[in-house]
Amino acid sequence: MPAEVITQEAGVRQLSYAEAIREGLGQAMEADPRVFLFGEDVGVYGGAFGVSGDLLRRFGPERVIDTPISELGLAGAAVGAALTGMRPVLEIQFSDFVTLAMEQIVNQAAKIRFMFGGKASVPMVVRLPGGSGTGAAAQHSQSLEAWFAHVPGLKVLQPSTPHDAKGLLLAAIDDPNPVLIFEHKLLYKTKGPVPAEAYREPIGKAVVRRSGRDITIVGASIMTLRAAAAAEKLAGEGIGTEIIDLRSLRPIDFATIAQSVRKTGRLLIVYEGVKTMGIGAEIAAMIAESDVFGALVAPIARLGGADSPIPYNPSLEKASVPQEDDILAAARRLMHKRKR
Amino acid sequence: MQIPAADSATAAAVREKPALQRGELSALDDATLRAALRRMHLIRKFEEVAEQSYMRGLVHGTMHLSIGQEASAVGSTLHLRPDDYILSTHRGHGHCIAKGADPARMLAEFFGKETGYCRGRGGSMHIADLTTGNLGANGIVAGGLPIAVGVGMSIKAQKQSRVCMVFFGDGAANEGAFHESLNMAAIWKLPVVFLCENNKYGMSMDIANAMAVANVADRASAYGTRGITVDGNDLPAVAAAAKIAIDQARQGDGPTLLECKTYRLRGHSKSDRNLYRTKDEIEAWRQRDPIRRLQDELVAQQRIEARELAAIEQGAQHEIEEALEFAKSSADPDPAQLTRDVYAG
Structure with a gap:
């Protein structure tokens, strides 16, 4: 090793x-x-x-x-x-x-x-x-x-x-x-x-990986890394991205999401699991049901896995789950949208 | 006392000198036999009261009665110690009482009351009593078998001298969990007794049509472990076979697949219309009622006075009547507490 x-x-x-x-x-x-x-x-x-x-x-x-x-x-x-x-x-x-x-x-x-x-x-x-x-x-x-x-x-x-x-x-x-x-x-x-001692991270607590004022990207696992790479490019375009790493899906830290969305007014949820009936739907609905809904300046966007089994061919495989470029494109689209 | 035809020979012997006692019976002392008989009656009365309560609309849901299978539940657990574990099935009232649960708290659970073993959250299929080593009944066929493997691993890791007995029916023997669990218990020589109550039917499916071998226990050889098939309506025989399995498990000789051939005299559950079996078959098994068989033999062997039998049965009846009053008079759970026990800590 x-x-x-x-x-x-x-x-x-x-x-x-x-x-x-x-x-x-x-x-x-x-x-x-x-x-x-x-x-x-x-x-x-x-x-x-x-x-x-x-x-x-x-x-x-x-x-x-x-x-x-x-x-x-x-x-x-x-x-x-x-x-x-x-x-x-x-x-x-x-x-x-x-x-x-x-x-x-x-x-x-x-x-x-x-x-x-x-x-x-x-x-x-x-x-x-x-x-x-x-x-x-x-x-x-x-x-x-x-x-x-x-x-x-x-x-x-x-x-x-x-x-x-x-x-x-x-x-x-x-x-x-x-x-x-x-x-x-x-x-x-x-x-x-990684600290050498035995330490604990709290279960059910998300962390803000990057602060920004324009758009909130919520994800977990590898999606937060891809979002971070996308956020670098967005910064070059003058877009400030806030990245929330959920870390825990159950229990979910809605307070941290809500606090961020209240600030940015834009929410993009990124996850590798199949988009339909997935994590994004739950988070979007939690926002829609809460008083944070009024703070949105654009519709909530979701990026999730395709409605497809994961394919073998490398280009098909990449196309089946959100990549950095997909996050970048989705964030740009969201920046151009306005809630009426 | 009505003597079934099959036992008329022993009945005749009552009036004369008793025949030589078989080893399985002589191995049990009088106090143990009385306690076993009382538990069998307790199980029978409990289930009769449960059935009546359901019929009268006092309880909802469903239940699975083990009437006719009492020797298997009581005999197999007779040589377990108080700190030994059991895991039970959807047809588990008997196992629960046999391991020492309080029928009042069981009935309260059946009635969905806060005083029940599971505070009304579990019902008939999920009764657990950790204080008597009862790790719970299970609503999933073969659900307890893999758990027993983990209990066995735990006992071994903690260097305890406990044994885990897991009950399951003939239907469970065709689940993948059965195969996986027996294999793991065998390779790791875990202190587990796999106790199959073969009551001939998995709901309506005759085991003869569901399995190509004659006995569930025949499958033990596939896992390199012991298999024993015993008359599950014969309490001393079940107890003797279970003692071998329990002792070997405790000594570190690994698991045994012990099959008790028995029969449920009631239907699978409350929806059963008995379309898959005949009245003659049910009647033939009624003649082999395990409680009556034990009583007849005890009297024939002069191990108990006939008049004592009635006292034991009445004692059980009285305890269940009190249990019913406790269940009826207990409070329902508070809906405000619905999610309290979803998570620990």
Whole structure:
């Protein structure tokens, strides 16, 4: 595994997103004997995307457990272990495979506390590498986070930086509820500053990545990186972009969105999941139902995934989810619109 | 006491010297047998009251009765310790009572009351009592099996000497979760007892048409683990088989697939019109009623006085009547508290 990199100029330790997650897992396991990692190829192989790396060597096969290919069984095993005093972290190798585990996550993990009248809790974490851009086609590239954001009882996170990937993971492991973390496969190698100590980022709190007065772009995960690149170009055109990184879809931090939209009067929501019936619709409706609606100077715009499975051909694949240029174009269009 | 034809030989023996007791029966002391009989009666009375309450319109929703399956619930749990775990099914009232739940709080849950085990949020299909190791009934067929794997992992990781028994029906044996769970429990030698209550039908589907092997337990060999099939209406036989499975699980010898062949005398749920089975079949199984069978054998073997049987049954009846009053008189939950327990913390 690549060692940590110290940037010369800043003197701040830089880790990749994958390394940050691994460091968080290791710290959680060092601090709490109840924490264990399990999933397909997380041990000897080091994880399909190299996230678990050397954790097997460090913690042994009782705490870093290679499993059969049994997603439904694994999700249920996480429920059972969580119910009886453990803090399981399950890796679903590709987030697409969570379709095989829906029953245990949606019917069991999410509902047990409620169904039992508040007497039980299910403190489990499921890590799900998701998203497109790797040429893996329709069954290995989806963005299914909105499905789970529809389920009361679950928490759904989408970190965009190495810093948040570690801080949100540690918060998720502490959380007494089932938490799903959608990690973007294209982000695993991206680097950023990561504090060495074990720290937590609050679940359900968005962050403003960039301040601007003209337009608000709301997104999460890799979409905030693409929005940031677009915002640089927009700045050259005299357009001030405010970027809100949701980080958490459930619970969602509506207050931070509302505060920004009240200032800019323009809202563009960008997400990789299929646009129809997606996250953008929910956020748009929340704005429309609130008194912030009156502050809008242009209609709300959504950029989401195409109404299509993710295709194999690279140009088709790019065309199926919002890219930097799409965000740029959408922002420009929005700047020229006026609400009548 | 009515003696079924099949048992007339033992009935005759009552008046004379009892025949040699079979090992499964002699293994159980008198106090254990009385307690088991009382629990079987409690389950039967609970479900009869539940059924009557439904018929009278006192409760809504649905329920799944296990009348006729009491030996399986009580026999399999007889050798579990108080801190052992169980996971149950949609037809789970019996398992719940067998593991020690309070019928009053169960009935209150059935009535949707705040005093119920789940404060009226769960109902008949989701009763859980963590204080007795009962991790909950389950509305999803085979829903409990993967959870049992995790409980087994948890017990092992915490180096406890507990056992987890997970109940499921014959229908669940055809779910993928069954296969995944047995495999994982076997490769990791988890302290889990997979307790299949084969009551012949998955709703209306005859297991003979749903499975190409004769017994669910035959499938154990596919996972490299033990499979045992037992007469699920024979309490001492169920208890003896379950003891083997429980002891081996506790000793670290891994899971057992234990199949109790039994029969539900009532329909699948309240919508059942019994279109898939005959009255003769139901009557034949009624003759093998597990409560009556145990009572007859205990009397025949002079393990209990006939007049004591009535006292045990009346005691159970009295407890359920009190439970019904508790359920009826309890308060409904407050709608303002609807979302209180969606999240912890």
